[in-house]
Amino acid sequence: QVQLQESGPGLVKPSQTLSLTCNVSGGSVSGDNHYWSWIRQPAGKGLEWIGRIHSSGTTNYNPSLKSRVNIFIDTSKNQFALKLTAVTAADTAVYYCARYGAHAGGWYSDNWGQGTLVTVSS
Amino acid sequence: DIQMTQSPSSVSASVGDRVTITCRATQGIGTWLAWYQQKPGKAPKLLIYAASSLQSGVPSRFSGSGSGTDFTLTINSLQPEDFATYYCQQASTFPWGFTFGPGTKVVVK
Numbered sequence: 046q047v048q049l050q051e052s053g054p055g056l057v058k059p060s061q062t063l064s065l066t067c068n069v070s071g072g073s074v075s076g077d078n079h080y081w082s083w084i085r086q087p088a089g090k091g092l093e094w095i096g097r098i099h100s101s102g103t104t105n106y107n108p109s110l111k112s113r114v115n116i117f118i119d120t121s122k123n124q125f126a127l128k129l130t131a132v133t134a135a136d137t138a139v140y141y142c143a144r145y146g147a148h149a150g151g152w153y154s155d156n157w158g159q160g161t162l163v164t165v166s167s
Numbered sequence: 168d169i170q171m172t173q174s175p176s177s178v179s180a181s182v183g184d185r186v187t188i189t190c191r192a193t194q195g196i197g198t199w200l201a202w203y204q205q206k207p208g209k210a211p212k213l214l215i216y217a218a219s220s221l222q223s224g225v226p227s228r229f230s231g232s233g234s235g236t237d238f239t240l241t242i243n244s245l246q247p248e249d250f251a252t253y254y255c256q257q258a259s260t261f262p263w264g265f266t267f268g269p270g271t272k273v274v275v276k
Contacts, residue, residue: 080265082265084267091254091267091268091269091270092203092205092211092254092256092267092270093267094256094264094265094266094267096264097264097265105262105263105264106264107263107264108168108263141210141211143210145265148216148217148220149198149216149217149220150197150198150199150217151197151198151199151200151201151216151217151258151259152199152258152259152260152265153201153213153216153217153222153258154201154211154213155212155213155222157210157211158210159210160210
């Protein structure tokens with residue numbers, strides 16, 4: 046059973062870069078046909094999809110965040126990572142990592158991390 | 168971009184009720200749609216994939232339907248554990264990604 050676990054600083058200063066990693070156990074981030082995604086959720090609000098990276102390395106990002114986001118895979122550590130630059134208070138949220146597998150032509154996730162709260166504050 | 172909308176944003180219901188939630192995409196997505204349930208402090212849980220396929224382990228009182236731009240999640244005979252927030256998500260590989268709907272909160276009447 047694949048398990049995902051987010052890690053990273055819980056507090057980031059405004060204008061700095063938010064960096065999170067998602068450790069994957071029970072599966073390979075680079076060897077299988079999956080998308081690995083980051084999703085966030087501000088307190089009391091809905092889910093916002095941030096971006097994804099395919100196990101082949103192809104990336105796609107939310108257009109509203111594209112200029113500030115980078116998602117990449119670290120095969121040596123079996124992890125994938127999120128970097129979000131120039132953060133503001135609006136980036137304060139619980140950040141989830143998730144694995145998406147293919148079914149019937151679409152992509153669906155039944156593997157999520159538990160989420161990690163990142164607060165942007167000076 | 169594809170935008171996803173949901174209605175209602177909140178629904179009040181009692182145990183035993185049938186609840187219907189609607190999701191609409193701004194352009195056709197075939198049956199590439201998922202429904203997730205989220206409880207406070209927890210990660211979302213996949214209920215339905217490919218618009219109408221029940222994820223393994225999910226009770227049969229949950230069902231999904233629709234294609235193209237209009238989709239429905241139905242909960243038959245609502246149970247106490249079903250009070251939660253429900254999100255639809257488009258599941259295609261369009262470059263703008265796996266967009267979520269804004270969510271529908273099912274609350275106690």
